[in-house]
Amino acid sequence: MLKTINTGKFEFLDNKGSFKIGRAEDTSYLYFPIAGEKGLKSSVTPNLGGDAMVNQETFLLEPVSVENLHNNKNGRNFWLYMDNGSVWSAVGTSAEQESKKFTMEQDESLVSAGFMWHTATRANSSLGVLAEITSFVPVDANVEVMSVTIKNISEQTKVITPIAAIPIFGRSADNLRDHRNVTSMLHRISTIEDGVTVKPTMSFDEKGHRLNNKTYFVIGFDEKGNKPESFFPTVESFIGEGGSFSKPRSVYRQEAGCGAGESFAGLEAVGGLKFSKATLEPKEEIVYTVLIGVAEDEAEFAAAKKKLATKEDVEKALEATKKYWSDKVNVAFHTGNKEFDEFMAWVAFQPFLRRVYGCSFLPYHDYGRGGRGWRDLWQDCLALLFMEPDDVRKMLVANFGGVRMDGTNATIIGDGLGNFIADRNGIARVWMDHAYWPLKTLLLYIHQSGDYEILKEKVPYFKDSIVHRGNLIDKKFETVGNHQYSEDGKVYEGSIIEHLLVQNLCAFYEVGEHNTLRLRGADWNDALDMASHNGESVAFSYAYAGNLKDLSKLIQEYAENTGIDTISIASELNVLLDSYVQIYESVTEKTKLLDKYCKLVEGDVSGKQISIPVSTLVSKLMEMSEWFTEHLNKQEWISGDEGQGWFNSYYDDSCRRVECYDKDDEKTRMMLTGQVFAIMGNVATDQQIEYISKAADRYLYREEIGGYRLNTDFHELKGDLGRMFGFAYGEKENGAVFSHMAVMYSNALYQRGFAKEGYKSLNALSEASMNFNISHMYPGIPEYFDAKGRGKYPYLTGAASWYLLTMITEVFGVKGEAGNLVLAPALLKEQFDEAGEAKISLNFADKRFDIVYANASKLQQGTYKIKAASLNEGQLAFDETKVTISREVIDNLPKCNSIIVTLG
Numbered sequence: 001m002l003k004t005i006n007t008g009k010f011e012f013l014d015n016k017g018s019f020k021i022g023r024a025e026d027t028s029y030l031y032f033p034i035a036g037e038k039g040l041k042s043s044v045t046p047n048l049g050g051d052a053m054v055n056q057e058t059f060l061l062e063p064v065s066v067e068n069l070h071n072n073k074n075g076r077n078f079w080l081y082m083d084n085g086s087v088w089s090a091v092g093t094s095a096e097q098e099s100k101k102f103t104m105e106q107d108e109s110l111v112s113a114g115f116m117w118h119t120a121t122r123a124n125s126s127l128g129v130l131a132e133i134t135s136f137v138p139v140d141a142n143v144e145v146m147s148v149t150i151k152n153i154s155e156q157t158k159v160i161t162p163i164a165a166i167p168i169f170g171r172s173a174d175n176l177r178d179h180r181n182v183t184s185m186l187h188r189i190s191t192i193e194d195g196v197t198v199k200p201t202m203s204f205d206e207k208g209h210r211l212n213n214k215t216y217f218v219i220g221f222d223e224k225g226n227k228p229e230s231f232f233p234t235v236e237s238f239i240g241e242g243g244s245f246s247k248p249r250s251v252y253r254q255e256a257g258c259g260a261g262e263s264f265a266g267l268e269a270v271g272g273l274k275f276s277k278a279t280l281e282p283k284e285e286i287v288y289t290v291l292i293g294v295a296e297d298e299a300e301f302a303a304a305k306k307k308l309a310t311k312e313d314v315e316k317a318l319e320a321t322k323k324y325w326s327d328k329v330n331v332a333f334h335t336g337n338k339e340f341d342e343f344m345a346w347v348a349f350q351p352f353l354r355r356v357y358g359c360s361f362l363p364y365h366d367y368g369r370g371g372r373g374w375r376d377l378w379q380d381c382l383a384l385l386f387m388e389p390d391d392v393r394k395m396l397v398a399n400f401g402g403v404r405m406d407g408t409n410a411t412i413i414g415d416g417l418g419n420f421i422a423d424r425n426g427i428a429r430v431w432m433d434h435a436y437w438p439l440k441t442l443l444l445y446i447h448q449s450g451d452y453e454i455l456k457e458k459v460p461y462f463k464d465s466i467v468h469r470g471n472l473i474d475k476k477f478e479t480v481g482n483h484q485y486s487e488d489g490k491v492y493e494g495s496i497i498e499h500l501l502v503q504n505l506c507a508f509y510e511v512g513e514h515n516t517l518r519l520r521g522a523d524w525n526d527a528l529d530m531a532s533h534n535g536e537s538v539a540f541s542y543a544y545a546g547n548l549k550d551l552s553k554l555i556q557e558y559a560e561n562t563g564i565d566t567i568s569i570a571s572e573l574n575v576l577l578d579s580y581v582q583i584y585e586s587v588t589e590k591t592k593l594l595d596k597y598c599k600l601v602e603g604d605v606s607g608k609q610i611s612i613p614v615s616t617l618v619s620k621l622m623e624m625s626e627w628f629t630e631h632l633n634k635q636e637w638i639s640g641d642e643g644q645g646w647f648n649s650y651y652d653d654s655c656r657r658v659e660c661y662d663k664d665d666e667k668t669r670m671m672l673t674g675q676v677f678a679i680m681g682n683v684a685t686d687q688q689i690e691y692i693s694k695a696a697d698r699y700l701y702r703e704e705i706g707g708y709r710l711n712t713d714f715h716e717l718k719g720d721l722g723r724m725f726g727f728a729y730g731e732k733e734n735g736a737v738f739s740h741m742a743v744m745y746s747n748a749l750y751q752r753g754f755a756k757e758g759y760k761s762l763n764a765l766s767e768a769s770m771n772f773n774i775s776h777m778y779p780g781i782p783e784y785f786d787a788k789g790r791g792k793y794p795y796l797t798g799a800a801s802w803y804l805l806t807m808i809t810e811v812f813g814v815k816g817e818a819g820n821l822v823l824a825p826a827l828l829k830e831q832f833d834e835a836g837e838a839k840i841s842l843n844f845a846d847k848r849f850d851i852v853y854a855n856a857s858k859l860q861q862g863t864y865k866i867k868a869a870s871l872n873e874g875q876l877a878f879d880e881t882k883v884t885i886s887r888e889v890i891d892n893l894p895k896c897n898s899i900i901v902t903l904g
Helices: 095-099 179-185 234-238 298-305 311-328 338-357 374-387 389-402 435-448 453-454 495-509 538-562 571-576 587-600 612-636 671-679 686-697 739-750 755-770 799-811 887-891
Strands: 019-022 032-033 041-044 052-055 076-080 087-089 109-116 115-125 129-136 144-153 159-167 189-193 195-197 217-220 231-235 263-265 269-274 277-282 285-295 333-336 458-460 492-497 565-569 609-613 638-640 645-647 782-785 789-792 815-819 820-823 837-844 845-856 866-871 882-884 894-901
Touching: 032 115, 032 338, 076 129, 076 144, 087 095, 095 234, 129 311, 144 159, 144 277, 159 217, 179 285, 179 565, 179 815, 189 231, 195 231, 195 269, 195 333, 217 269, 231 234, 234 269, 234 686, 234 845, 269 285, 269 686, 277 285, 285 298, 285 311, 311 338, 333 338, 333 587, 338 374, 338 755, 338 799, 374 389, 374 435, 374 799, 374 837, 389 453, 389 495, 435 495, 435 538, 435 815, 453 495, 453 538, 492 495, 492 565, 495 565, 495 571, 495 587, 538 612, 538 671, 565 612, 571 587, 571 609, 587 739, 612 638, 645 671, 645 882, 671 686, 671 739, 739 755, 739 782, 739 799, 755 799, 782 882, 799 815, 815 837, 820 887, 866 882
Parallel strands: 845 894
Antiparallel strands: 019 109, 032 041, 041 052, 076 087, 076 159, 109 115, 115 129, 129 144, 144 285, 159 269, 159 277, 189 195, 189 263, 195 217, 217 285, 231 269, 333 837, 458 492, 565 609, 638 645, 782 789, 815 820, 820 882, 837 845, 866 894
16 A cells, blocks of 8 residues: 555655645645647646646647646546446546545545656555556657556455546637537547547638648557557547536447447547456556647657657656756755755746746636736746746847837737737737836846847837836837837837846836826736726836846946947937926926827837937936935825834825824735835835834734735725725735735845845745645645745746745855855755755856855844855865956866865
8 A cells, every 4th residue: 555644744755846645635725837948738636637738729738727636536447347347437436436525435545756757656455556656758759658557555466447538628718607508419430440530521610611630639648558458539428318518428438449440430538448347466567658739740649659659768767857857957956954945846846847837728717718918928038047947148138129119019919939910909009017027127127137128129119009107009100020120211229228227217207196106007016907997006106117127227237248339229219308307396297207108119210319428317317316215205105103104005096195194003004016016126215114014913813824914914905906805805805915026025025135024924924835734745845825825826926936046046145246246145044954054056157166165153133244165175265255256267177076165
C-alpha cells in the first residue's frame, strides 16, 4: 500500500519544488498545469479531470471551469475489469469509489508533481491493485501522455482487462453552450489499429464556417507494443443506454466493442481503448501508454506516434520534459526556511506558465480566450530578465510597437513579436495605468545590462480607428498594417525615448476635477470600471509622478553614457513640453493642451522631428514631477489618529474622495493601492511611510489569510466606482488579499529602506500559500486569498514576477546599476540558516554567480554592515552598505563564480 502522507502538508522531493501530498482528491478545486512549447496546454486534477487545448478554437477535451472539476464525470479515465467481476477506476471516479469516499473503504491516494509533470497514485487493498498514472506534455509535441502502471499488490494472481476512456471534445470552447449538439454532427470518427481519431468536417461559426484540417486522437499500447483489441469510439457505445461516465455499461457488461477500420459520423466521441486481458502475478506490474493529442496533418500525427512508440520512449520523453523545465528556473534561494526555498522555486516557475498559458486556459481563468494583455506583457518581462535574458531586448523593442501616438496602446498581444490587436471585443477602452509599466520594465533591463543604446531604437506606432485617447472613433481610417503613417506615406518611427515621452506626458495632462489623473476605463484594478466620466486614479497619479522623475534621470544617464546633448522627437510632441507651472495648476489649460496634441496626431503625422537639449528635457520632466508630487502630498493626505495616516487613492464618478478616516473604524475607508504607489513613486516621505505602515497594519492586515487586504469594507455597492463593490467582501478585488498589490507594497517598502515592514507582507503571503489546510492549493502564489484564506486563481498571476524581483533585487539586494553588479542585502536575521548564511544562485551578464551572505553573529538588518567581500577567493572592494563589481570585471570572469559577503 501507499505510505501515508500528511494530507495537510507538502512533502518536498528535491530542491526544485517537486512535491507529494496524500489524499489530494479530498480537496476541492485543485488542478495542476502541464503543457509544452508547441501549443498544447492541459490541466489535471487529482482524479485526472481538467481539460486540454491548443487555443480557444481547438479544445481536445471538454472546456472546464472550477465548478466542473467536481461536477463533471467525463474526465480522463483508465478502467480495470477484474477477474472476479469487480470494476475499479484507476483515477478513482467510479460510482462505487465515489460512494466510499470519506469512509474507511476509500482508496489510498497520492499526488506527486513537479514542473509540468503530474503523477496520481492510487491503491485498493481489498482488490489488491495499485495504479500510477504520470501525465505530461513533451516540449515539442501537441500530445498529452498518460503513462499508466498497474501493479498487483496482493498475494494472489490477478487477471485484469484494462479500458482507457478519454472523451474527445474536438472543437471550439464557444461550442460548449453554442450549438454543442449541432457541432457534434460535424464529427467524423474513425477507429485505427491503435486508437480513435476525430476529424470534424468544419469549424462551426455563424460568422463564417471554415473547413477543418485538425485531427484529434487517442491512441494506446502496452509496454510490449501490443495495441488495443477493440474500441468504443462514441459516447453512446461507451456509456451505453442508461449508463454514465462513472458507471459505463461497456465496462460493467464487458461488451466487445468494435474493431479497427470502422467509421462513425455525427456523434460525440470517446477514445475508448479496450486492451487484451493481462495476468499479473503477485508484485508484478504492467505499463500502458495512452497518447491524447491533436495534429494539423497526418505527418504530425505519425511523428508523435513514432516518437512515443515504446515504454522506453515515453520514459525518455518524461525525463527530457522534466529537465527542460527544471533548467528554465535558474534562480535558487537558500534561507533558514527550506519550505520557503521550495515555494520560491514555484514562484520563479510561474512566469513561464504565464508565458505559455497567457491569462487563460486554466479552470479559474475561464474568462480568457488566449493571449496576454498589455500590462501582463511588461510585468512578465521582469522575471524573464533574470531567467530568459537572451531574447528580452528584442521583445522589449517590439513591445513598444503597441503604443499609439496619443499615448494609449493596443490591449491584446497577437502571436509573435510586435503583433497587436486594439482590443478583444471591439470596445474602445483606455486603462489609464498602461503607460506606467513599460518604463519600469525598461529601467530594470537597462540597469541589468547597461544597454543605454536601446533607447535609440526606432519603433513604429500602433494605429487604428481609435483616436483622441479612446474618446473618438475615426471612421475614415482604413487598416494598412496598423502603423502610424506620416504625410509622405511612410511608416513613422520614433525612438524608444520618444515613445516613453508620449506615454507619460499624455497621461500627465489627462486630469479630472481635482487635477489628478482621470481613471477612464480602469487602472491596474480592472474592477474600478464604473467611473469613466469623473473618476480619478490618485493612486496612479503618485505612480506617474515617480515615472516622470525616473524618466528625467534615465535621459540624463543616457546622455552621459552615449555622449549626446540633444534628443530628437516628433515635432507634434513639443506641444506637451512647451508649457509651464501655471498650466500644470489649471485643469482647463491642461485639458486644452492635450486636446491640441491629440488633434495633431489623429491622422497622418508630419514626420518632422525637432532637437531638444538634454538639459532642457531633463529639467522639464523633473519640474513636472516635483510639481505633481507637491500637489498630491498637499491635497491627498488623510490624517488618522495615534500616528497613523495614509493617501487617498481615488475619486468616484460623483467627484467624491473615496477614502476617509472616522473614529468609528467601521466607517474608515482605506485602500492599499494608493499607499503602494505613493511610497514607490517617492510622493510619501519617510515619516508618512511610518504612518501608512501603522494604518495598513490596523485596517488591512489579516495574517491568517495572507496579510494585507486590498481595501476595507465600504459597506456599499458603489455603482459610481466599479463592479468590485458588487463582489462579496473578501473576494477578488473587493477586500481580498490580492497577492499582486501586496507584493508591490512589500517592494515599495524595501525600496524606501523599510525592510522589516516589507518582509512582513512577503512572509504572510508565503506562509498562507504553503498552509495547505487553509489555502487548499499546490505550491506557488495565487492571484488572491479569499475571506477564509483559500488561494484562488493559482499560477497565472503577475504577483510571481514581482515576488521574484523583490526577493532578488531588494531582499538579497542583487541588482544591476548601469550594467554593474551591486550587492546590498536587506535580509532579516530570521532569513539566515543555523550557520548564519543565506545564499542566492542566479545568472547576471551571462555569468553564473553563487552569492553567500555570512552573518555568523545573527545580527538584525539595520545593525549589520559589510565587513568583507570576496570573488572567487580574491578580495573585493566594498563599503559598509554595498559591494559593486564593474561590468568590465564581470566580462572577464569565468562562466561560474562564487561571491562571499561577510556581515558583522
